Amino acid sequence: MHSTWPLAYADGNVSEPLLDHLIRTACLARCLFEDRALTLLRRWRRAWDPGYVLWLLGFLHDIGKASDGYRSSSTGKLGFPLHEYVSALIVYYCGDAASEREVDLGDLMKVLAKSIARHHAAMVDRDAVTVITAIENSLLTSGEKYVRRISYYLSKVDESTLRSLLVEGLKDMPYSTLITESVLKALEKLKGSRQSFLQQALQKLKVGRDSWVVGGLTGFLVLADNVAANAFRRVSDDGFTPLYISIWTRELRDRLDRCSTCLQGTVTGRG
Numbered sequence: 001m002h003s004t005w006p007l008a009y010a011d012g013n014v015s016e017p018l019l020d021h022l023i024r025t026a027c028l029a030r031c032l033f034e035d036r037a038l039t040l041l042r043r044w045r046r047a048w049d050p051g052y053v054l055w056l057l058g059f060l061h062d063i064g065k066a067s068d069g070y071r072s073s074s075t076g077k078l079g080f081p082l083h084e085y086v087s088a089l090i091v092y093y094c095g096d097a098a099s100e101r102e103v104d105l106g107d108l109m110k111v112l113a114k115s116i117a118r119h120h121a122a123m124v125d126r127d128a129v130t131v132i133t134a135i136e137n138s139l140l141t142s143g144e145k146y147v148r149r150i151s152y153y154l155s156k157v158d159e160s161t162l163r164s165l166l167v168e169g170l171k172d173m174p175y176s177t178l179i180t181e182s183v184l185k186a187l188e189k190l191k192g193s194r195q196s197f198l199q200q201a202l203q204k205l206k207v208g209r210d211s212w213v214v215g216g217l218t219g220f221l222v223l224a225d226n227v228a229a230n231a232f233r234r235v236s237d238d239g240f241t242p243l244y245i246s247i248w249t250r251e252l253r254d255r256l257d258r259c260s261t262c263l264q265g266t267v268t269g270r271g
Helices: 018-044 049-059 083-099 102-118 127-136 141-156 159-169 176-190 195-203 212-229 241-251 253-258
Strands: 006-011 014-017
Touching: 006 018, 006 102, 006 241, 014 018, 018 212, 018 253, 049 102, 049 212, 083 102, 083 141, 083 176, 083 195, 102 176, 102 212, 127 195, 141 159, 141 176, 141 195, 176 212, 212 241, 241 253
Parallel strands: none
Antiparallel strands: 006 014
16 A cells, blocks of 8 residues: 555555646646647637647546555556546546536537547557447446446545645646536546446547547647656556657657656646
């Protein structure tokens, strides 16, 4: 059991606070890709500030790791299986709650949720097609297993811990109060739901005509997330992402030099 919580990573005596990782990832996403996201958002015909969108994407992508269901490990190394779906469901239903006051914000959150669900697609049996197809077909050995595990991790997310993360990470951001309130409403709804509801909820993470914007945002997130993790000397568990990131690190060398402050110290780079 780790006394410092929540964490983004832990292996023996080495650990990284979740808040630090979320802020580093948000900072990198904004610094590296703000101009490219502007082009994407213009094509989507949305007037959102691209830096704001990328900050939300990067900061919210791992909030599901705040679940106490991930806290124990017999080996000292924590695993966070399916945390991307825990995070994505919370963000998606945050969109539902936010839509009651700000429809455009609600729509944005739902798109971000779909990208968040896909940021570990390179890992075995974690891509959205595999997970959602299994759930749609109600496959006992896979679909129901996914739903049961996601339900369990959702049930162990502590509201006060999640609120503290959001208050710090969204400080001085537009709609910070509304997003925080909507996330907590979403969590309450999800924690009190039956597995049959979660089965339907996970299917809402499928892409349709929004696939191109989801794909673009997912690419930004995968790079920012893994660059932030690699800077902390931890590497993805799958066999493909390290090579993918090393290639893009060389490609983005000049931008990464400009964004180096995102990786310095702890809880930095808010800007």
